[in-house]
Amino acid sequence: MASSSPALLPLTAPQTTTVTATTQSQPPIATPAFRAFISHITDTVRNGLSHRRPWSELVDRSAFSKPESLSESALRIRKNYSYFRVNYLSCLAAVLAVSLLTNPFALLLLLSLLAAWLFLYLFRPSDPPLVILGRTFSERETLGMLIVSSVVVIFLTSVGSVLISALMVGIGIVCAHGAFRVPEDLFLDEQEPAATGFLSFLTASAANTAASAATAVAARV
Numbered sequence: 637m638a639s640s641s642p643a644l645l646p647l648t649a650p651q652t653t654t655v656t657a658t659t660q661s662q663p664p665i666a667t668p669a670f671r672a673f674i675s676h677i678t679d680t681v682r683n684g685l686s687h688r689r690p691w692s693e694l695v696d697r698s699a700f701s702k703p704e705s706l707s708e709s710a711l712r713i714r715k716n717y718s719y720f721r722v723n724y725l726s727c728l729a730a731v732l733a734v735s736l737l738t739n740p741f742a743l744l745l746l747l748s749l750l751a752a753w754l755f756l757y758l759f760r761p762s763d764p765p766l767v768i769l770g771r772t773f774s775e776r777e778t779l780g781m782l783i784v785s786s787v788v789v790i791f792l793t794s795v796g797s798v799l800i801s802a803l804m805v806g807i808g809i810v811c812a813h814g815a816f817r818v819p820e821d822l823f824l825d826e827q828e829p830a831a832t833g834f835l836s837f838l839t840a841s842a843a844n845t846a847a848s849a850a851t852a853v854a855a856r857v
Contacts, residue, residue: 688722693822700816713814719822724814728806735802742798749789757782 693699703709717724736743756766757778766773773781790796 684722685726688726689720691723694720694723694813694817699818701818703815709815712817712819713811715819715822716814716817717810719819720814724810727809728803731806731809732799732802735798735805739794739798742793742795745789745793745795749786752785753782 703712736746760766765775766778790799
């Protein structure tokens with residue numbers, strides 16, 4: 637008697653269903669607007685430094701003499717600043733940097749304040765809201781905290797005095813050099829495009845910051 641083998645049921649391979657988790661990842665800190673802002677600052681600083689005058693002209697001993705009057709000093713300062721503008725602003729920035737480096741507490745506070753403005757308000761997306769220690773802060777509360785923090789850091793700590801002292805020293809050095817440097821040997825008749833060098837850096841960076849801030853604020857409304 638032939639043994640009937642049991643019928644084999646067709647086996648189908650189970651379909652593996654891939655479940656994609658729709659997790660909304662937090663946007664990176666370095667948003668495209670922030671990266672564009674940093675790239676713009678780098679390019680404008682590099683372009684500004686390319687317009688500086690030779691430092692040998694700035695420290696030429698044979699070109700120094702005592703001004704005969706206050707009006708002559710003012711005229712020399714105006715002409716020398718027009719010619720050595722980028723060099724003067726570089727010296728001012730160097731004095732400011734040295735002053736901050738010799739006061740690490742003020743430098744840390746200033747960098748922390750700048751980072752707070754950039755990452756907590758200007759370049760932070762409105763969604764999700766800011767959460768600190770389990771508490772959610774609205775945009776107005778965040779802006780209010782940043783304004784109060786700025787006032788405290790600048791006016792109630794050593795940051796304000798360090799910045800003002802450095803600016804006064806830097807401006808004093810620039811004015812002293814401009815008053816004693818005879819500008820007759822300089823090519824002052826050169827017509828340069830308006831707002832070149834560091835002046836374009838200041839205006840363009842301010843405009844870029846304002847535009848980025850306006851875009852961020854408009855996105856929250």
